[in-house]
Amino acid sequence: MxxxxxxxxxxxxxxxxxxxxxxxxxxxxxxxxxxxxxxxxxxxxxxxxxxxxxxxxxxxxxxxxxxxxxxxxxxxxxxxxxxxxxxxxxxxxxxxxxxxxxxxxxxxxxxxxxxxxxxxxxxxxxxxxxxxxxxxxxxxxxxxxxxxxxxxxxxxxxxxxxxxxxxxxxxxxxxxxxxxxxxxxxxxxxxxxxxxxxxxxxxSIRIVRPIRKITLIITSLSEMNFSENKLQAYINKQKDEIGVMGRSIDSLRKELVVMMKGISGNSESLFEASGALSTSSGETAIAVEQIEKAVSEIAQGATAQAQETQTATEDIILMGNMIEDTSREMESLRENAEKVRNAGNQAMDILSSLSSVNQRTKEAIQVVYDQTNTTNESALKIKEATDIISEIAEETNLLSLNASIEAARAGEQGRGFAVVATQIQKLAEQSNESARQIDDIIHSLIKDSEESVETMKEVRNIIGQQNENVIHTEHAFNNVKEGIDQSIESIEMIASKTQELDEARVRVVDVVQNLNAIAQENAASTEETSASAAEAGTTVESIADNARNLNEIAKQLEENVQKFIME
Missing domain, CATH: 3.30.450.20 (PAS domain)
Incomplete structure (x- = not known):
């Protein structure tokens, strides 16, 4: 309380x-x-x-x-x-x-x-x-x-x-x-x-007093005491909502007393029936468990056979896929080898053309080289001529100078000769200047010609080495071409054998698939039988469990009913 x-x-x-x-x-x-x-x-x-x-x-x-x-x-x-x-x-x-x-x-x-x-x-x-x-x-x-x-x-x-x-x-x-x-x-x-x-x-005191009394009545009911309470008469006399609540609680108490007496009578019968059901369901569960075990062993064997057959089928299908992939790869390899052979033939043609062009280039370089040497020799001869012209111009200049001196000595009679000597001196100086300019040009020409000669020597050497490389490359491509031809023949032979292997694979797959279908039907039938047996076993076990639970519930119900105070 x-x-x-x-x-x-x-x-x-x-x-x-x-x-x-x-x-x-x-x-x-x-x-x-x-x-x-x-x-x-x-x-x-x-x-x-x-x-x-x-x-x-x-x-x-x-x-x-x-x-x-x-x-x-x-x-x-x-x-x-x-x-x-x-x-x-x-x-x-x-x-x-x-x-x-x-x-x-x-x-x-x-x-x-x-x-x-x-x-x-x-x-x-x-x-x-x-x-x-x-x-x-x-x-x-x-x-x-x-x-x-x-x-x-x-x-x-x-x-x-x-x-x-x-x-x-x-x-x-x-x-x-x-x-x-x-x-x-x-x-x-x-x-x-x-x-x-x-x-x-x-x-508030007048309102709370009946509430306290009805609280005591409800507390007594919560303690499983359903006997008639002395305070109930006081509550039933109330004319307000508390009285209505109290009378409803009293009516509920009486109905619960009648209900609990009926439950108490039926709980004993329920306890005896649940005990008998628990015993019989236990025996049935043992028998069903033995049947389920036998069927389960058969189902495991059939399932293992189906799984092995399925595995074999999958392996053969995998082999077939690999053979098909190999066939596709061989066809691709053959096409690629053909392309390589065509490319090799084209390369050989190009190398032959390159060798011919290189030979003509070599000959043209030799002609240019010879012509450059000739030009260089001509320039040297021109230089020698300009040297002679320079010497003649100097001697002419000296002669004109002597003539001018002699004309001066002759006086009036040598004036005309002096004019001619002066013109000769001018011409000698112009010739000397022209010879000097020609000498400079020839000197530059000889220098450039010598550089051209050296360059043409290097070009001739490079062209010669390039020609040798082209010849070596042509020999290498000939060897590659022979290898490609042999590879194509081997690829065609492998493709033929692969085709025969694929045909044999198709026949084996058909046989194994038929065997797999039969194994799967056996496994399915065995699994259905095992499932039915397992379901029956589960049902019987559920019945046994429910019987045991029902027995426990009947026992607890009897114990709980004993807790209620009816009188």
Missing amino acids: EKNKVSFFNSIKTKITLLVIVSVLITTVLCMWTVIPLVEDSQSELIKSYMKDVVLVAGKNIDKEMEYLSAADVLSSESLGSVIGNVTVHNMESSYAYAVSDDGTMLYHPMESKIGQPVENDAVKQILGEISRGRRPETDVITYKFSGSMKYASFYVGENMDFVVVITADEEEVLSGSGIILKNSCYAACFILVLCSVFGFIL
């Missing part, structure tokens, strides 16, 4: 009491939140109306006295003091009345120091501004801020607009009544809260 004890904070009684308290608090706060502003507004309007009436009466009294007395007498501080000195808002210490002339001079004020001084209130200055513009403001109540606090002020402007009577009061004091109302409301709310809390606590 201790473990079913509910803590104070989890108790329904506590929850109901808290629900009542929270509801009252929320209601009170909402009421005060909505009512207090309305009260303040109502009180403010009431005070404004009262202040307006008071200032209106005081102002009318002043106007009435001015009908009989002069304005100076009526508006003197003594006269105004007797009229408005005691005019205030009832029970408000901050309230007082004062009067201001139309030019802003303070006519009367409770503080004598302010009498005769200019008015300081901006709100009153605005009223005086209206008067100066010839407009008489209607009697009203205004609010303004003075010395840091809000004030209410009601004013009255005389009929001749020569004075203004003002009654003022602090807003804080005007609305002080709402604070009293708020405090009284709080007291009332506290009282209601306490009263409702007590009521809620008492109500």
Whole structure:
């Protein structure tokens, strides 16, 4: 019972009491939140109306006295003091009345120091501004801020607009009544809260009491005690939902008692029947197991035979695929060898043509070489001729010089000879210069010719070596061609043998496939028989297991039924 004890904070009684308290608090706060502003507004309007009436009466009294007395007498501080000195808002210490002339001079004020001084209130200055513009403001109540606090002020402007009577009061004091109302409301709310809390606590006790009793009844049922409980009569008398719940629980208890008695009677019969079924199913399971073992051995042999046959078939098919691949590769090899032979023949033709071209090139190089040597020899002969010309030109020059000397000696008779000697000297110098230029050209030609001769020697040697390489290459290609021809003959022979092997492979595959089909049919039939036997064995074992389980369930059912207290 201790473990079913509910803590104070989890108790329904506590929850109901808290629900009542929270509801009252929320209601009170909402009421005060909505009512207090309305009260303040109502009180403010009431005070404004009262202040307006008071200032209106005081102002009318002043106007009435001015009908009989002069304005100076009526508006003197003594006269105004007797009229408005005691005019205030009832029970408000901050309230007082004062009067201001139309030019802003303070006519009367409770503080004598302010009498005769200019008015300081901006709100009153605005009223005086209206008067100066010839407009008489209607009697009203205004609010303004003075010395840091809000004030209410009601004013009255005389009929001749020569004075203004003002009654003022602090807003804080005007609305002080709402604070009293708020405090009284709080007291009332506290009282209601306490009263409702007590009521809620008492109500929760009345609600929780039958719940506790029905909890005891349910706890007794959970302990397998289905005997009649003394508390049930109390619960059945309840008229609320708890009573309905209790009567339903009592009806359920009675039905369970009847049911458990029937179960108790049938559990013994079930225990005996399950024992007999367990014994017979065990014997049947042993017999089926022996049959299954024999069939399984036969099935294993047939399956092994089928697997070996299948393996042989797969190996032969693999061999066939390999033979087919070999045939394809041999055909590809034969085609490639044929292509290589054709390429070799073309290479031989090209080498023959290259050898012929190379021979002609060699002959042409030899001709160029001989011609270059001839040109070189001619250049040397020309050089010898230019040397002779140079020597002749020098001797001619000396002769012309001697002729010029002799002509000079001859005087006037040798002048013509001197002219001829001069021309001969010029020709000798030109010949000498031309011979020198020809010598330079011949020298350059001989140098280039010698280089050409050396180059042609190297080219002739290279052409000779190239010709030898072409001859060697031609011999090598002849050997390759002979090898390719022999390879093609061997490939054709292998292809023929491979074709014969493939035909034999096809015949073997047909035989092995027929053998495999027969082995598979035998294995399938044996496996079906083994599966049927295994299924029968499984069924019998399942029956035996179920019988044993049923026996255990009957035993547990009997033990569980014994736990119920019926009386």
